[in-house]
Amino acid sequence: MSSGHEGEPRIQAAGLTKRFGDFTAVDGVDFAVVAGETFGFLGPNGAGKSSTMRMIGAVSPRSGGALRVFELDPAEAGPEIRARLGVVPQEDNLDLELTVFENLLVYGRYFGLPSSLIRERADELLAFMQLADRRQHRVEPLSGGMKRRLTIARALVNEPDLMLLDEPTTGLDPQARHAVWDRLYRLKQRGVTLVLTTHYMDEAEQLCDRLVVMDRGRIVAEGSPRDLIARHVEREVVELRFAAGTQDGAVARLAGVGDRIEELADRILIGTADGDATLAAAQDRGVEPESVLIRRSTLEDVFLSITGRTLID
Amino acid sequence: MVEQAAHVLSWHARSYRKSWRATITVAFLNPLFFLFSIGVLLGGIVDEGRADLGGLTYLEFVAPGLLAATAMQIGTNEGSFPVMAGLKWTRTYHAVVATPVRVLELFLGFFGWVALRIVVAAAIFTAVAAAVGAFRSPWAALAPLAALGCGLAFAAPIAATAGAVENSSVLTAIFRFGILPLFLFSGTFFPVSQLPAALEWAARVTPLWHGVTLCRELAGGTAELWPSLGHAGYLAAFTLAGGALAIRILQRKLLK
Numbered sequence: 001m002s003s004g005h006e007g008e009p010r011i012q013a014a015g016l017t018k019r020f021g022d023f024t025a026v027d028g029v030d031f032a033v034v035a036g037e038t039f040g041f042l043g044p045n046g047a048g049k050s051s052t053m054r055m056i057g058a059v060s061p062r063s064g065g066a067l068r069v070f071e072l073d074p075a076e077a078g079p080e081i082r083a084r085l086g087v088v089p090q091e092d093n094l095d096l097e098l099t100v101f102e103n104l105l106v107y108g109r110y111f112g113l114p115s116s117l118i119r120e121r122a123d124e125l126l127a128f129m130q131l132a133d134r135r136q137h138r139v140e141p142l143s144g145g146m147k148r149r150l151t152i153a154r155a156l157v158n159e160p161d162l163m164l165l166d167e168p169t170t171g172l173d174p175q176a177r178h179a180v181w182d183r184l185y186r187l188k189q190r191g192v193t194l195v196l197t198t199h200y201m202d203e204a205e206q207l208c209d210r211l212v213v214m215d216r217g218r219i220v221a222e223g224s225p226r227d228l229i230a231r232h233v234e235r236e237v238v239e240l241r242f243a244a245g246t247q248d249g250a251v252a253r254l255a256g257v258g259d260r261i262e263e264l265a266d267r268i269l270i271g272t273a274d275g276d277a278t279l280a281a282a283q284d285r286g287v288e289p290e291s292v293l294i295r296r297s298t299l300e301d302v303f304l305s306i307t308g309r310t311l312i313d
Numbered sequence: 314m315v316e317q318a319a320h321v322l323s324w325h326a327r328s329y330r331k332s333w334r335a336t337i338t339v340a341f342l343n344p345l346f347f348l349f350s351i352g353v354l355l356g357g358i359v360d361e362g363r364a365d366l367g368g369l370t371y372l373e374f375v376a377p378g379l380l381a382a383t384a385m386q387i388g389t390n391e392g393s394f395p396v397m398a399g400l401k402w403t404r405t406y407h408a409v410v411a412t413p414v415r416v417l418e419l420f421l422g423f424f425g426w427v428a429l430r431i432v433v434a435a436a437i438f439t440a441v442a443a444a445v446g447a448f449r450s451p452w453a454a455l456a457p458l459a460a461l462g463c464g465l466a467f468a469a470p471i472a473a474t475a476g477a478v479e480n481s482s483v484l485t486a487i488f489r490f491g492i493l494p495l496f497l498f499s500g501t502f503f504p505v506s507q508l509p510a511a512l513e514w515a516a517r518v519t520p521l522w523h524g525v526t527l528c529r530e531l532a533g534g535t536a537e538l539w540p541s542l543g544h545a546g547y548l549a550a551f552t553l554a555g556g557a558l559a560i561r562i563l564q565r566k567l568l569k
Contacts (some may be wrong), residue, residue, distance in 0.1 A: 082413050
């Protein structure tokens with residue numbers, strides 16, 4: 001599995017726009033992805049991530065702007081582009097009646113691969129995705145995590161130059177999620193170019209070399225996870241969690257403590273370079289939270305500081 | 314294009330290997346039950362009274378009708394829920410169009426599969442009916458093709474409908490209030506001349522009546538070139554218009 005030469009352009013988008021009637025789902029976004037990197041779209045539901053992915057996947061015509069995938073225009077070269085993509089959609093669309101292996105076989109045929117080659121690759125892919133013992137099982141009764149891994153295996157059957165993963169772990173339990181992350185991390189190590197959307201900041205932090213933060217159809221920030229945190233938020237966060245009804249007036253009393261204060265329904269977050277000192281200062285102001293936590297800043301805090309909202313409502 | 318459509322067709326064939334048991338009643342058993350109960354047994358009584366069936370025995374009259382009606386049912390079944398499933402339930406159509414396969418090729422592969430299902434069932438029915446003496450003319454050998462035309466004339470517009478509607482209850486309603494009355498009143502079991510004039514003309518514009526009539530004239534040896542081409546053209550028009558519409562609807566739904 002390879003993704004061609006490092007640094008070769010894979011996706012270039014400029015002013016990319018998608019409208020559904022009056023609603024603008026993607027509002028003029030610019031980004032570029034090169035071979036070998038793992039690129040993420042981070043944002044809450046409805047931010048325009050999936051619409052962007054579908055345009056890249058050449059299954060959704062753009063409403064405006066420019067888009068090139070493998071330096072081809074999806075409006076003109078859909079089948080050529082799709083031949084080189086591996087797509088993991090947000091909702092699994094496996095054939096539930098067929099076996100695990102048959103799903104790979106049927107899918108591989110659409111790429112014009114001979115059955116003998118698909119057979120070989122299927123064995124490798126099922127071993128890689130830890131599904132080898134399920135090869136002859138019907139798909140329907142498999143767990144959500146196994147279906148997701150099979151969908152990823154299926155997307156790899158044509159040895160794609162670019163993988164598109166739309167919310168690859170949404171709906172999975174933590175254990176299944178970690179299993180998927182582990183496999184994606186290995187693909188990344190092998191040099192496969194990955195583009196993924198997520199509303200989980202830990203997913204973005206663990207996997208992405210570079211990401212854009214999307215909100216309401218626009219890109220609001222771009223960089224590596226570490227850059228974004230360094231640029232947009234303080235190093236640490238003091239979280240003050242309050243019992244219901246005891247938070248009123250606390251923000252006013254905390255004025256001037258730390259570098260940045262965000263108030264949420266059940267807690268107050270204080271961004272600061274020094275968590276311990278800030279917590280001590282907060283306690284001096286007489287606020288009485290139920291519990292306190294000092295932690296490193298995350299992409300969640302980046303999103304909150306830019307948009308004033310949380311990633312998962 | 315043909316190659317990609319063939320891959321889609323072979324996917325359907327592979328899926329069918331898992332589910333064929335559920336389809337044999339509608340495709341094979343029911344038509345044969347009708348053939349024996351209505352055609353042979355009821356027909357024995359009907360023939361005593363010598364109804365005006367253009368010189369045919371009742372078995373000779375009803376067997377080609379059942380053939381066309383069976384094709385209609387398979388076409389309707391295969392064109393309806395499977396399309397809705399591919400689009401909305403299992404979403405397998407979305408998986409297909411994420412590959413180099415185009416929507417047009419997806420549709421042609423699907424439609425080719427429906428055609429194969431109809432023609433196999435029609436050929437089996439024709440063989441059994443011929444064995445019990447239901448056909449007069451060797452032209453009956455063409456009846457499965459006429460039945461195919463009839464089945465596709467339903468499959469195509471139904472597929473367009475299944476693609477367009479949001480709710481499967483619309484499809485259920487089509488079965489109950491469309492297909493069942495057609496089956497009973499469009500000339501399968503009795504000449505439509507038995508109907509009141511207005512209903513007779515309503516029956517004559519349905520694709521089923523054209524399919525039944527074409528099958529019956531072939532099997533009875535009364536088919537003439539131009540009327541037969543007229544029936545075939547009528548069925549082809551439904552197929553082409555329905556198919557073109559279905560392709561457009563699938564494109565709209567799959568390539569939003």
